[in-house]
Amino acid sequence: MMRAEDTPPAREQDARVPGAAKARLGAALARFLFRLRQDWQVYLLLAPTVIWILVFLYKPMYGLQIAFKDYSIFRGIEGSPWIGFEHFETLFASDQFVRAVWNTIKISALSLLIGFPMPIILALMFNEILKDTFKRTAQTIVYLPHFISSVIIAGIVITAFSPSAGIVNTFLQWLGLEPVYFLTKPEWFRPIFVGTTIWQEAGFQSIVFLAAIAGVNPSLYESAVVDGASRWQMMWKITIPSIMPTIIIMLIIRIGNLMEVSFEMIILLYQPATYETADVVNTFIYRQGIVGGQYDLAAAAGLFNAVVAFVLVMTANTISKRLSRTSLW
């Protein structure tokens, strides 16, 4: 809402009367200090998050400029010369980077397609379980992998798919099939990676949807029961439409993180033999920046990643706002 003092005539008046703008700034500062004194407890609670965001999210943005510089740790950020978009040109000329971008898109799309509906399906299934003990047990089992370290999860996956003693190959051999070296075959990387992340996170992510389901007015179900709806019809015609705003918000957030494929899990599961399908932008940045010491090139790749994510989240939000009246902002 536009305040009276922000209106064009007020600004014009500021320009004409010397010192008016200064007085208005002083008044705004006084108002802020008054609010600070009045609600200092609230601001105190807010402070750690604001400090964290400033230190870890905003301050590093200063370093983003190295994406446009020939950066050297000896010359520092200020001392390094500007080179424009040279690093971006190098990146797009690199087969490895283009492959990493495509791999990121493919893995993300697959995760979104299979991984996003999974927590919703789980939440709907939990909601249908009537026996409390069974429901709680099932939920605990499904939430558990989230609390296990990615290193251990990767260890379990590597062991499970091991060609000599892994349970999967043992089963294949039991069926009379030849053992498969899953983790060295590029065509198997994506399904294994997507399956692993779903197993690890789907249960925990279902909590958000379960909470949304818990918020649905019970009278809607009772009314539907009297109207003659079956449980299946109630799920489709009441539960899913009722939690749709939550689904859309979660989808927008997920789309915003589309370029952020689970970095640790890929690092833990991939190997040079599977780079063809496993190497994503983040692992590319890690190898170039940290291992290879090309910080400026890695910064350019990171910036590209961030810009794409920003455009994606903006687009998703706008589409959602137009189609479903639901949006993040």
Next chain:
Amino acid sequence: MSGVQLDGIIKEYGAIRVVHGVDLQIKDKEFVVLVGPSGCGKSTCLRMVAGLEEISGGTLTIDGRVVNRVAPKDRDVAMVFQNYALYPHLDVAENIAFGLRIRKVPKEQIAQSVKEVAEILGLTPYLERRPADLSGGQRQRVAMGRAIVRHPKVFLFDEPLSNLDAKLRTQMRAEIKRLHKRLGVTSLYVTHDQTEAMTLADRIVVLANGRIEQIGTPMELFNNPINTFVAGFIGSPPMNQLKGVVEAGQGAPVARVADQLITLPPLKELQNAVGREIIVGIRPEHVTLDNGKPGTPVRVDLDLVETLGSEALLHATISDTPFVVKVETHDGVDHLSGVDQFHFQTDRIKVFDGQTQKAYGYTAGEGA
């Protein structure tokens, strides 16, 4: 014939019994209101009729068929909920059509039915709006539309007007009454508001602690309450109740209330009852300020005069017991502030037993 019959209906949650054998027969096309304080079991009874609560004991019959084990959808009842229970993602037309769509009624027939119902309820201009864009009264009309459209055998209303403001409630009450007159569908209506019960019901069922206290027409309950609970629940303001002891009078029995004597009606239970503890009940409307009629003048300490317009409520105490009188204000209200005496009309006095709280001289069906 679409009557509903409850025979010894019981509801238990584990070891706790909340409804203790309710017997009620609702005739075809009758409008019956279940009324009682919060937690008396009225909504539980309604939900058992709807099939939303399992019946722990007794027999429920709808249209001559025992439906204890019949699914809600097969009972052919429609229910209107307190909080409307409208689907927020559907517009008015889709909300009304929901039950028909579930039952796979042909689309053309649904459209026709929705159109008819919308016309009856004055919802035609709002058919494309979503519930969030409607007022409370309009939402309640949509909820009723959803019930009407299916042409059920029985309508069930669970405190449908509780969420509306006082003015809208009065308006909607009249609409429900008109609708029932027009459609003539057997209706069971739950409310804790005795005014709603009095205005809507053909018969009222007063419930307390999971038991039926009294069943009767609104006027039966008003004029001839079976006990002090019904006397205190029906009527606004409720019946005044004064504790007293029977004393021998000259020709007629009298009650001593603190240091005052009140002449009682000649009831057979009061014969040879000297010394018995009783409760003297009289409605605020049946107390006058003049002593022209046969009765007893009673000294009072006037506390407050509440002016309602055509009427005024006089709040007083009689020997420290609060007492309310409703008088007309033809002569203005100025003279009311000086009142120090009320006049009890003997033939309007109700006498209840001090121990059992039951009414003396009660005859079922009297007072209608």
